[in-house]
Amino acid sequence: xxxxxxxxxxxxxxxLFLENTKIGAAVRAGIxxxxxxxxxxxxxxxxxxxxxxxxxxxxxxxGVLGGPLLGVFPGADFEVVLLAFVVVTVGGLGSIQxxxxxxxxxxxxxxxxxxxxxxxxxxxxxxxxxVVLAVRPTGLMGRA
Numbered sequence: 001x002x003x004x005x006x007x008x009x010x011x012x013x014x015x016l017f018l019e020n021t022k023i024g025a026a027v028r029a030g031i032x033x034x035x036x037x038x039x040x041x042x043x044x045x046x047x048x049x050x051x052x053x054x055x056x057x058x059x060x061x062x063g064v065l066g067g068p069l070l071g072v073f074p075g076a077d078f079e080v081v082l083l084a085f086v087v088v089t090v091g092g093l094g095s096i097q098x099x100x101x102x103x104x105x106x107x108x109x110x111x112x113x114x115x116x117x118x119x120x121x122x123x124x125x126x127x128x129x130x131v132v133l134a135v136r137p138t139g140l141m142g143r144a
Contacts, residue, residue, distance in 0.1 A: 003065055010058065015096050027051055031094055083110070086125055090132045092142025101140055102128075 018024035030037045030044055038044050070076070087106050091098030105128050113124020132140060 003069065006065060010061075011096070011100055014058075018096065023047075083107075083125065086129050088139075089129050090139055092139025095139065095141035098139050098141030102132075 026042055026047055030047055034044055087099055087102045090106060091102030109124050109128050114121050117124060
């Protein structure tokens with residue numbers, strides 16, 4: 001329950017940060033039109049380095065909090081990267097809300113798929129991605 005609370009709290013804080021602050025507006029503008037952001041005097045490489053550092057810090061926090069629960073073993077990184085790839089693809093690039101809903105969808109599909117169809121466990125991870133890409137190629141919350 002603690003991990004769920006921390007995850008929801010961090011997701012809410014990150015969403016509020018990106019949607020309601022000037023730095024969040026600069027990050028969103030830098031994604032859409034980097035040249036215009038440079039034109040108004042913002043140091044875009046420094047801004048993107050700070051965003052990368054924030055993401056790396058959040059990944060490290062996730063590893064510290066989730067490591068004791070999941071365990072660490074050789075090959076664990078490939079499992080996490082596979083799930084992250086599917087979540088980002090289903091949710092849509094650059095969408096925190098899309099990543100939130102996609103993580104719920106992919107997580108539930110993975111758990112129910114492992115319980116009901118253990119032989120097809122990888123298929124149940126990729127099934128939501130196949131369906132979403134067939135219906136909406138930019139992802140659930142992605143922009144066209």
